[in-house]
Amino acid sequence: MRYRCRRCGRSQPGDFSLWRCPCGGPLWWDAEPRLHRTEIVEAESSMWRYGPALPIGLAQRRITLGEVVTPLLAVEWGGRKVWFKDETRHPTGSFKDRGVAMVVNHALAHRVERLVEDSSGNAAAAFAAYCAAAGIGCEVHVPATTSTAKLAQVIAHGARVHQVAGPREAAALAAQSNSAGRYAGHNWHPLFVEGIATIGYELWEQAGYVVPDQVIVPVGNGSLVLGLLRSFTALLAGGEAHRLPRIIGVQSQASDAIHRRFHGLPGSPAAARTIAEGIAIRATTHEDEVVAALHQTNGDCYVVPDAEVVTALRGALAMGLFIEPTSAVALAGLTRLLAEQPADGAGRTVVVLTGSGLKVADAVAKLTTN
Ligand SMILES: [Zn+2]
Structure with a gap:
């Protein structure tokens, strides 16, 4: 396996050096994956069924926590039929498990003894759990403001936690200079996005081998945008799709770096103080690629204020879906999108619900209880 730099194009070794x-x-996995329905590993009922399009297939996978094909729920939102991809069902409760499962299996193959990660919470929980399963040491750098319940999950799995004062980026810098292990920050590691890509394959297969018309996702660093583009491109290459679905990113008004770049707005990004802690980030690592991906798919980028996020969160809870505020950001974007699009012209719309509210139950209760 080789990596390639998206900026200068140089080929690099595909290991942890x-x-x-x-x-x-x-760096990115230096490959142009393609997938045809005949290549799906039918006997496997998880993301690993798309192994032929992944850097690590079923034969190379050494550990699993029982990743699942997550449900695609047909629901009504604002009087319109849409679909929710419910990523809260993964082993540690968020979509990050897909990417982390890929990275930790790669670390096992390279005999890495200790990994270092930085996260606002969900990815830290995923790293701690998968490293525990793999017998790999784990150091996690988190912002000091991270939810206690998320930290409890990290600590319980035996990871060493470093709480870093300051913004989200301070945790990243601290992790990158931690020499106790190999840095595998999920916003940087090339294989993380490849695991996330499996969401796109599932959306296509679950709809009877048809890609959706548009997919709405919350955007912090943008790994969901890049992962979806990766899989939709592979389906195009495999002759399974005839066009790329529109990818529509939604950011918090208080964390709007991608939105600003996408629309060419002047000024600097907001200070990243929002109830949507999963996407509270000011400086992103893949900004060029994420903005390009949104444009490439004829997509869009919205920002929503926290008040609209709370309204959307209430809407999801009233449907029986216990999601975290970060997921409700995408639903607030959905409300805006539906208001702009004619009922018969938008095609099939999917929203990715990224993480469970169980990890931030106190916050959800406070936000939604009168
Ligand atoms: Zn380079």
Whole structure:
């Protein structure tokens, strides 16, 4: 396996010797995956069924926590029929398990003894759990403001937690300079996005081998946008899709770096103080690629204020869906999108619900109880 730098194009070894290119650019799996329905591993009922399009297939996978094909729920929102991809059902309760499962299996193959990660919470929980399963040491750098319940999950799995004062980016810098293990920050590691890509394959297969018309996702660093584009591109290459679905990113008004770049707005990004802690980030590592991906798919990017996020969260809870506020950001974006689009012209719309509210139950209760 090789990596390639998206900035300067240089090929690099596909191991843990580098976490980014010497030029500073992000590294990617140097491959152009393609998938045809005949290549699906029918006997496997998880993300690993798309192994032929992944850097690590079923034969190379050494550990699993029982990743699942998550439900695609047909629901009504604002009087319209849409679909929710319920990523809260994964082993640690968020979509991050897909990417972390890929990274930790890669670390096992390279005999890495200790991984270092930085996260606002969900990815930290995923790393701690998968490293525990793999017998790999785990150091996690989190912002000091991270939810206690999320930290409890990390600590319980035996990871060493470093709480870092300051913004989300301070936790990343601290992790990158931690020499106790190999840095595998999920916003940088090349294989993380490849695991996330499996959401796109599932959306296509669950709909009877048809890609959706548009997919709405919350955007912090943008790994969901990049993962979806990766799988939809592979389906195009495999002759399974005839066009790329529109990818529509939604950010918090208080954390709007991608939105600003996408729309060419002047000024600097907001200070990243929002109830949607999963996407509270100011400086992103893949900004060029995420903005390009949204444009490439003829997509869009919205920002929503916290008040609309709370309204959307209440709406989801009233449907029996216990999601975290970060997921409700996408639903607030959905409300805006539906108001702009004619009822018969939008096609099939999917929203990705990224994480469970159980980890932030206190916050959900406070936000939604009168
Ligand atoms: Zn480079």
